[in-house]
Amino acid sequence: MSCQIGLKQDSEDPRKNQKKMKNHKNAIEAIELTHCYNEHPAVDHLSFVVPKNTIFGLLGPNGAGKSTTIKMLITLLPPTCGTAKVDGFDIVEDALAIRQRIGYVPQLISADGELTGYENLLISAKLYGLARKEREERIKELLHFMGLTEYANQLVNQYSGGMIRRLEIAQALLHNPSILFLDEPTIGLDPSARKMLWTSIRDWKKQFDTTILITTHDMEEADKLCDIVAFMHLGHIIRMDTPKELKDEIGKNATLDDVFIKHTGTSIEKGEGFSHAREIRRTISRLD
Amino acid sequence: MPERLGVPFPVLIKWKTYFQQTCAIVETDLRKLRHDPYELFTRMIQPAIWLLIFGQAMAHARAIPVNEQSYLDYLAPGILAQSVLFVAIFYGIAFIWERDMGTLHKILITPTPRIFLVIGRSLAAGLRSLSQVFIVYFLSFLLDVHLRIDFFSIFLLLLMVILGGAVFSTLSLIVACVVKKRERFMGVGQVLTMPMFFASNALYPIELMPPWLRALSKFNPLTYQVDALRDLMIVGETSHFGLGVDFLVILFTYFLFLAIGTYIYPKILY
Numbered sequence A: 001m002s003c004q005i006g007l008k009q010d011s012e013d014p015r016k017n018q019k020k021m022k023n024h025k026n027a028i029e030a031i032e033l034t035h036c037y038n039e040h041p042a043v044d045h046l047s048f049v050v051p052k053n054t055i056f057g058l059l060g061p062n063g064a065g066k067s068t069t070i071k072m073l074i075t076l077l078p079p080t081c082g083t084a085k086v087d088g089f090d091i092v093e094d095a096l097a098i099r100q101r102i103g104y105v106p107q108l109i110s111a112d113g114e115l116t117g118y119e120n121l122l123i124s125a126k127l128y129g130l131a132r133k134e135r136e137e138r139i140k141e142l143l144h145f146m147g148l149t150e151y152a153n154q155l156v157n158q159y160s161g162g163m164i165r166r167l168e169i170a171q172a173l174l175h176n177p178s179i180l181f182l183d184e185p186t187i188g189l190d191p192s193a194r195k196m197l198w199t200s201i202r203d204w205k206k207q208f209d210t211t212i213l214i215t216t217h218d219m220e221e222a223d224k225l226c227d228i229v230a231f232m233h234l235g236h237i238i239r240m241d242t243p244k245e246l247k248d249e250i251g252k253n254a255t256l257d258d259v260f261i262k263h264t265g266t267s268i269e270k271g272e273g274f275s276h277a278r279e280i281r282r283t284i285s286r287l288d
Numbered sequence B: 001m002p003e004r005l006g007v008p009f010p011v012l013i014k015w016k017t018y019f020q021q022t023c024a025i026v027e028t029d030l031r032k033l034r035h036d037p038y039e040l041f042t043r044m045i046q047p048a049i050w051l052l053i054f055g056q057a058m059a060h061a062r063a064i065p066v067n068e069q070s071y072l073d074y075l076a077p078g079i080l081a082q083s084v085l086f087v088a089i090f091y092g093i094a095f096i097w098e099r100d101m102g103t104l105h106k107i108l109i110t111p112t113p114r115i116f117l118v119i120g121r122s123l124a125a126g127l128r129s130l131s132q133v134f135i136v137y138f139l140s141f142l143l144d145v146h147l148r149i150d151f152f153s154i155f156l157l158l159l160m161v162i163l164g165g166a167v168f169s170t171l172s173l174i175v176a177c178v179v180k181k182r183e184r185f186m187g188v189g190q191v192l193t194m195p196m197f198f199a200s201n202a203l204y205p206i207e208l209m210p211p212w213l214r215a216l217s218k219f220n221p222l223t224y225q226v227d228a229l230r231d232l233m234i235v236g237e238t239s240h241f242g243l244g245v246d247f248l249v250i251l252f253t254y255f256l257f258l259a260i261g262t263y264i265y266p267k268i269l270y
Helices: A002-020 A066-073 A095-101 A117-127 A132-145 A161-173 A191-208 A219-225 A243-250 A256-264 A274-287 B002-006 B011-035 B038-042 B045-061 B071-089 B093-101 B103-108 B114-128 B130-142 B151-179 B182-198 B211-217 B221-233 B243-269
Strands: A026-037 A040-051 A055-059 A081-086 A102-105 A179-183 A211-216 A228-233 A236-241
Touching: A026 A066, A026 A211, A040 A066, A040 A211, A040 A228, A040 A236, A055 A066, A055 A191, A055 A219, A066 A081, A066 A179, A066 A211, A095 A102, A102 A161, A102 B103, A117 A132, A117 A161, A117 B011, A132 A161, A132 A191, A161 A179, A161 A191, A161 B103, A191 A211, A191 A219, A211 A219, A219 A243, A219 A256, A228 A256, A236 A243, A236 A256, A243 A256, B011 B114, B045 B071, B045 B130, B071 B114, B071 B130, B071 B151, B071 B182, B071 B221, B093 B103, B093 B151, B093 B182, B093 B243, B103 B114, B103 B243, B114 B130, B114 B151, B114 B243, B130 B151, B151 B182, B151 B221, B151 B243, B221 B243
Parallel strands: A055 A211, A055 A228, A102 A179, A179 A211
Antiparallel strands: A026 A040, A026 A081, A228 A236
16 A cells, blocks of 8 residues: 555656756666555665666665566566666656667576577577678677687587576677666576676676676675675665775675675575575576 | 667668567577477377377268268368367467576567567467478378368468467467466366367367357357368368458457457566
8 A cells, every 4th residue: 555655656756857857977767666566565766876887786685676676677567656767768658769778688597598599699689670781790799709609509508507698698788788787697607607707797898888787696796796786675775885885884804795784684695585596496407 | 779769760660670570589489490390290199199080980980960071071171270279279388488487588678569579479389380281181181081282272271270370379378478377377278278179160060069059169269260271171161151251250369369468478477
């Protein structure tokens, strides 16, 4: 019930405000973004801004609302109330324009195992409406960038976990998106594959000025990869800053985990239920 | 590419893109089939059993009166339609599978309008159904069924089979989006197929049915598909309702299911 009351108040005002404060420096602007499952808010009046050309980390345990937030931003889930602008477009009114401008890699494996790496890229390129010439060039370029050229004609179900992830990111980059969303990009990967992926992500950002939003529950990943980190807990962002600032606040040799415990009273590892464990294990078993 | 979006696309380019996107969805399916054509063979078993065992037994017994034709002549088009239905109605499990995997998220996030995703998938299912034409014609030939072999009727028959596959796979998509779980889907699939099969003219003429079943069969798209196939496949048979009516009913059903499917497809996620 509380949510429905919220709907009336919030869906009106923020949009008016937003037209006035059109800010092209920001890749994402969320204003009072809310989503309720059965009147229980999973994301609760969330407002935040992601500046362009940053790697932004949404950090928190499962159930914090990270995935719900991302799904609303990429137009897969309509907000209950509130709104957001992605690359200057409204997530409800301009969904198609947003889809043309963003790339998304889901937490679960999205590459098609029954097709080859090349075929996966080909189909994605066609769905993004790339013309034939452009298509072949981009696919070649991305296969090379991700180090997959020699495996291009192999079925994806013979790939290693790291290779699948790199292929999926290549798929999401085909149309040169201005914002890339990565949902738990390194889940289920071994340490060396993880580091390789971080390097790819950083290289890509440097080369093409792409804004990258990742969700993760891995503190080391957030620390090493992200320019800005936002802690999410129970549908709210409780703290947002650069990893360095956050750690310095606590004291010397502090880790991001310490920061999270200080702000929420719980460690990030807690609160992961059956369905989360099942999803992770399914992902891992497919990766092996 | 993204930068051009502020300017409205000329209509033609837009439709060319839609066409390319629809074809890409069909292509995905056909490429998978090329890598692993195994299921094309397994799905040929069921129509073979129906025609070789049930068909021959009933033809000998002469239990079902069907004009002057042999019962096998009557049955062959019915079995073609039935096997298309049985294959297409379980196509939807792929959507649940893709949803559990994450493939679906990736497809829904592309700038392809939903309706072309649904059209693409249903056409792919329709094209897959063509393998059934091959096996049923082959068996019919062995069983001395009086096949009508001329270009025009075979062309229309292929069209009807593709449409039938598209109609029932879209229905399957709708069911998948409603039930969302594999186990439940299998149950509903069984519950749907058998009544549709028996409340149609696939095995016996409508005139033999009790009045209530006869009334029901008029609302069954399978009835119209069988009716058209019988006309197009067998020498001496003419369609009961008229070929035009058969095609119109199937097309109308397809558009209706497409509309529902397009609306419900993204909702499989939540």
